[in-house]
Amino acid sequence: MSIPVPSGVPAGVAAEVLDPVAEVEAAAARGGLRRVRLGVLGWVSLVVVALAAVLAVVGPLVRPFDPNLSDLSFAYVGPYGSHLLGFDGQGRDLFSRLLVGARTTFLGAAFVALVAVAVGSGLAVTAAWFGGRVDRWVSAGLDVVFAFPGILLAVVAAAVFGAGLMSAGLALAVAYSPYIARVLRSAALRERAMAYVAALEVQGFGAWRLCLRHLLPNISGLVVAQGTILFGFAMVDLAAISFLGLGVQSPQADWGVMVSEGKTGLLQGYPMESLTAVLCIVVVVSAVSFLGDRLESAGKQAHR
Amino acid sequence: MSALLEVRDLTVRLRVGGADREVITGTTLEIAEGESMGLVGESGSGKSMTAKAIARLLPAGATVEGSVRFAGTDVLGLSGADLRRHRAKVAVVFQDPRAHINPVRRIDDFMTESLRTLEDVPRAQARTRAADALEEVGIDDPARRLRQFPHELSGGMLQRVMIATALLSRPLLLLADECTTALDVTTQAEVMAILDDLRRDRGLSMLFITHDLELAGAVCDRTSVMYAGQVVETSAAHRLHADPLHPYSAALVQARPDVTSTADRLVAIPGRPVSAFEAPSGCRFAPRCPHALDGCRGHEQTLADLDAGRVRCERAATLRGRLLDPTESPTESEETADA
Amino acid sequence: MLRFLLRRGAMLVATLLVASFAVYGALDLAPGSPIAALTGGRTPSPEVLAELNARYHLDDPFLVRYWNWLTAALTGDLGQSIPLRENVSTLIGQRIGVTASLVALTSLVIVVGGVGLGLLGALRKGAVDTGVVLVSTVSAAMPSFAAAVVLQFLFGVRLGWLPVLGTGTGFADSLKHLVLPALALAATSVALVTRVTRTAVREELDKEHVQTAVSRGLPWSSVVRRHVLRNAAIPITTVVGLTVASLIALSAVVETAFGLNGLGAYLVQAALNKDFAVVQGISLVLVVAFVVTNLLVDLAYALLDPRVALGSRAS
Numbered sequence: 001m002s003i004p005v006p007s008g009v010p011a012g013v014a015a016e017v018l019d020p021v022a023e024v025e026a027a028a029a030r031g032g033l034r035r036v037r038l039g040v041l042g043w044v045s046l047v048v049v050a051l052a053a054v055l056a057v058v059g060p061l062v063r064p065f066d067p068n069l070s071d072l073s074f075a076y077v078g079p080y081g082s083h084l085l086g087f088d089g090q091g092r093d094l095f096s097r098l099l100v101g102a103r104t105t106f107l108g109a110a111f112v113a114l115v116a117v118a119v120g121s122g123l124a125v126t127a128a129w130f131g132g133r134v135d136r137w138v139s140a141g142l143d144v145v146f147a148f149p150g151i152l153l154a155v156v157a158a159a160v161f162g163a164g165l166m167s168a169g170l171a172l173a174v175a176y177s178p179y180i181a182r183v184l185r186s187a188a189l190r191e192r193a194m195a196y197v198a199a200l201e202v203q204g205f206g207a208w209r210l211c212l213r214h215l216l217p218n219i220s221g222l223v224v225a226q227g228t229i230l231f232g233f234a235m236v237d238l239a240a241i242s243f244l245g246l247g248v249q250s251p252q253a254d255w256g257v258m259v260s261e262g263k264t265g266l267l268q269g270y271p272m273e274s275l276t277a278v279l280c281i282v283v284v285v286s287a288v289s290f291l292g293d294r295l296e297s298a299g300k301q302a303h304r
Numbered sequence: 305m306s307a308l309l310e311v312r313d314l315t316v317r318l319r320v321g322g323a324d325r326e327v328i329t330g331t332t333l334e335i336a337e338g339e340s341m342g343l344v345g346e347s348g349s350g351k352s353m354t355a356k357a358i359a360r361l362l363p364a365g366a367t368v369e370g371s372v373r374f375a376g377t378d379v380l381g382l383s384g385a386d387l388r389r390h391r392a393k394v395a396v397v398f399q400d401p402r403a404h405i406n407p408v409r410r411i412d413d414f415m416t417e418s419l420r421t422l423e424d425v426p427r428a429q430a431r432t433r434a435a436d437a438l439e440e441v442g443i444d445d446p447a448r449r450l451r452q453f454p455h456e457l458s459g460g461m462l463q464r465v466m467i468a469t470a471l472l473s474r475p476l477l478l479l480a481d482e483c484t485t486a487l488d489v490t491t492q493a494e495v496m497a498i499l500d501d502l503r504r505d506r507g508l509s510m511l512f513i514t515h516d517l518e519l520a521g522a523v524c525d526r527t528s529v530m531y532a533g534q535v536v537e538t539s540a541a542h543r544l545h546a547d548p549l550h551p552y553s554a555a556l557v558q559a560r561p562d563v564t565s566t567a568d569r570l571v572a573i574p575g576r577p578v579s580a581f582e583a584p585s586g587c588r589f590a591p592r593c594p595h596a597l598d599g600c601r602g603h604e605q606t607l608a609d610l611d612a613g614r615v616r617c618e619r620a621a622t623l624r625g626r627l628l629d630p631t632e633s634p635t636e637s638e639e640t641a642d643a
Numbered sequence: 644m645l646r647f648l649l650r651r652g653a654m655l656v657a658t659l660l661v662a663s664f665a666v667y668g669a670l671d672l673a674p675g676s677p678i679a680a681l682t683g684g685r686t687p688s689p690e691v692l693a694e695l696n697a698r699y700h701l702d703d704p705f706l707v708r709y710w711n712w713l714t715a716a717l718t719g720d721l722g723q724s725i726p727l728r729e730n731v732s733t734l735i736g737q738r739i740g741v742t743a744s745l746v747a748l749t750s751l752v753i754v755v756g757g758v759g760l761g762l763l764g765a766l767r768k769g770a771v772d773t774g775v776v777l778v779s780t781v782s783a784a785m786p787s788f789a790a791a792v793v794l795q796f797l798f799g800v801r802l803g804w805l806p807v808l809g810t811g812t813g814f815a816d817s818l819k820h821l822v823l824p825a826l827a828l829a830a831t832s833v834a835l836v837t838r839v840t841r842t843a844v845r846e847e848l849d850k851e852h853v854q855t856a857v858s859r860g861l862p863w864s865s866v867v868r869r870h871v872l873r874n875a876a877i878p879i880t881t882v883v884g885l886t887v888a889s890l891i892a893l894s895a896v897v898e899t900a901f902g903l904n905g906l907g908a909y910l911v912q913a914a915l916n917k918d919f920a921v922v923q924g925i926s927l928v929l930v931v932a933f934v935v936t937n938l939l940v941d942l943a944y945a946l947l948d949p950r951v952a953l954g955s956r957a958s
Binding site: 359361388389390391392393394395396398400403404405406407408409417418421422453455473 | 850851852854855856857858859860861862865869870873874877947948949950
């Protein structure tokens with residue numbers, strides 16, 4: 001395969017790349033998505049996450065009782081008949097509330113991770129592609145956002161826009177994006193320096209096409225791994241913000257809200273609501289972070 | 305001259321992924337006081353493991369058979385403080401000084417650590433001795449070097465630091481494990497010369513491990529050649545180069561470009577070197593040996609005295625003096641032997 | 644060294660300047676006038692409105708107000724809480740002690756627990772190591788609010804050993820009230836520090852320079868202390884520092900869970916009450932603490948590792 005070498009391009013750049021197609025394929029195999037060995041724990045984690053995802057979508061449809069139907073005479077009554085976990089402090093069916101609560105917890109975190117990944121990878125690829133001044137400005141901007149811990153940003157957002165899932169989610173997405181941008185920027189810089197990118201550039205491919213068709217897909221393994229890890233962080237932080245009363249608002253069922261609302265009962269010796277909600281969060285978050293670790297180390301090995 | 309170090313039938317197995325793998329089989333060698341012994345072989349031949357066994361630095365899970373006696377004590381049976389005393393008497397100069405010197409401590413600290421910790425020498429006095437030692441290995445401005453960190457010194461300089469440090473604790477035996485391989489050629493020669501000088505001045509014994517037969521010939525009294533975990537030949541160093549007894553030694557000699565003569569015959573050894581655990585039964589070199597006969601593969605070869613040396617080859621007496629002869633083609637010799 | 648400090652100092656000031664602008668600006672743009680919170684939703688007469696605007700300088704242009712706020716903040720004056728009619732600096736002063744003690748105690752737990760467990764796991768293989776991995780896996784999965792609830796139930800409700808709510812009075816009582824919060828806040832971080840310590844020490848044990856030290860006949864304790872731990876201290880210090888920095892904001896969750904009267908819990912209350920001056924003030928304090936801690940981590944890293952040119956943290 002011959003590559004036309006326009007004047008002004010060092011011959012070495014083109015000469016090094018005898019076969020850009022093969023290089024592109026090699027790069028895709030190196031940085032892209034591929035099979036990841038999961039192991040038993042990995043499969044268990046995958047099943048847990050899949051279950052949570054299904055619940056997030058169909059939870060409100062399969063719940064046995066109305067999660068907001070309150071009957072104070074049943075307050076703190078334990079498991080009873082078809083009420084598998086009993087009732088909360090306001091006499092609402094606990095199991096139904098847990099099923100429904102999966103939605104905000106899971107979809108909220110997914111929203112945060114998606115926005116953070118989109119913003120972060122956009123910034124990373126922009127910084128890596130243009131380099132120089134653009135890179136310096138993007139990095140400086142990221143440093144400033146770094147100065148705001150996610151929770152703090154969410155509290156400020158709640159003060160400004162009012163408490164709610166939307167402002168908390170956006171605040172967390174903004175707070176997370178520099179983390180993902182930093183990791184992806186260095187990966188994108190490595191990829192940018194590869195000879196195949198120079199070869200494709202020489203052939204007249206545009207920056208957009210190159211970034212979207214080649215550069216980004218080739219670091220997609222890293223993007224997915226980092227996104228999964230952030231997803232786990234987002235679940236914890238969103239639940240914590242809802243726990244503080246600044247996220248999902250009562251009476252809507254949400255695992256973080258339930259931990260908080262159940263505390264009154266817990267301190268009086270009725271721990272069911274808080275502890276079941278804690279258990280749900282811990283199990284799903286552990287599964288997500290386990291998968292994230294696996295994806296990340298698989299990516300690292302591929303880059304070795 | 306009495307033997308300072310005696311290694312008898314040393315067999316070492318390492319634990320690799322749940323299975324024991326033999327890396328040395330029945331190695332035997334001895335070093336007299338003040339003698340320098342070369343240990344030559346390709347990578348994987350077990351020469352470094354022999355040194356590690358002598359210094360008792362084998363990785364956890366290694367099993368050792370045979371005996372190693374050093375200055376009258378049974379090295380393999382040592383433990384605790386006795387083992388540490390033994391290690392202090394056997395100084396090791398490793399291949400890669402940059403990896404083998406703690407990067408976050410100053411040269412001063414590295415050089416004087418043994419003196420201060422083991423001999424309770426006061427810091428100031430230890431530092432003076434370290435500075436003197438640096439001068440001996442040809443490092444200028446030792447006071448400044450002592451204050452520096454390893455990454456501020458070149459590789460050759462670090463290796464000289466390593467040598468100076470090894471000599472500082474007055475060892476009885478020096479184990480030099482490929483100690484110039486990581487250096488560039490000119491530095492190699494300098495470091496080698498310094499090491500040789502200092503060793504001779506002190507009458508220190510040395511086990512010099514290298515894959516370079518000629519280098520071993522230059523600095524050693526005797527040389528042992530290892531192949532697939534076994535010593536196949538031990539001879540006087542100069543003799544081994546001129547008149548090898550084992551076909552493998554001969555192949556090593558021929559495979560090396562000789563700067564003093566025109567290289568019209570540079571012979572690569574066919575096949576690839578094997579480790580002890582993957583070696584064939586019978587003579588381990590037989591598959592690559594141009595002189596091998598069917599009989600060689602039938603049974604283990606034993607180390608036997610021949611001339612002033614020792615060789616592990618049943619055909620050595622027949623082949624003696626002809627191994628390096630350019631007119632002697634291997635096929636001819638085989639025909640003669642078959643007849 | 645001096646140049647590094649000056650450069651990092653300048654970067655710190657720039658970051659804080661932008662951050663303070665962001666905090667002030669965001670809250671200034673918030674819909675709803677602070678007056679509304681003050682008058683409880685009633686429409687005040689024009690005279691009252693004018694007087695309030697004048698008192699809180701609400702009529703000045705934005706940049707002027709920002710400048711005034713910033714310069715006052717530098718002298719320690721963070722303005723007035725409009726709903727409480729009290730000095731923000733005073734309000735912060737009353738609560739910063741609780742948060743500082745909480746973070747300090749938690750840091751202690753993290754260092755002793757995390758580094759200790761990590762060392763134990765790395766140096767004692769077999770059952771002890773498996774135990775360490777197990778403990779760190781469980782505690783890694785415990786977000787601070789979850790740990791808070793579980794600890795409150797176990798040690799407060801079930802066993803009745805420790806107080807679960809409030810700040811306490813006097814030194815010993817206050818300390819007692821901080822034990823469970825500190826454990827809750829430390830849970831995830833202990834796991835992280837344990838993991839990093841264990842890996843770092845394991846890696847260092849396998850290094851060639853450690854083999855050199857062994858080959859010289861040095862006692863094992865000395866090899867471990869002077870070579871393994873000294874070198875492993877570099878990544879360990881970094882992760883401990885970054886973890887402690889992250890606690891500063893996370894303390895809000897634990898303070899709320901345990902009813903501690905600290906800065907974080909107060910920040911949350913102020914956000915719910917739209918008490919903007921307090922939110923601005925506390926945010927500024929937390930951001931400063933966070934950024935300064937990060938700077939200290941960078942400094943410690945550079946001091947511990949002579950190979951590193953000052954200011955480049957290996958990631």
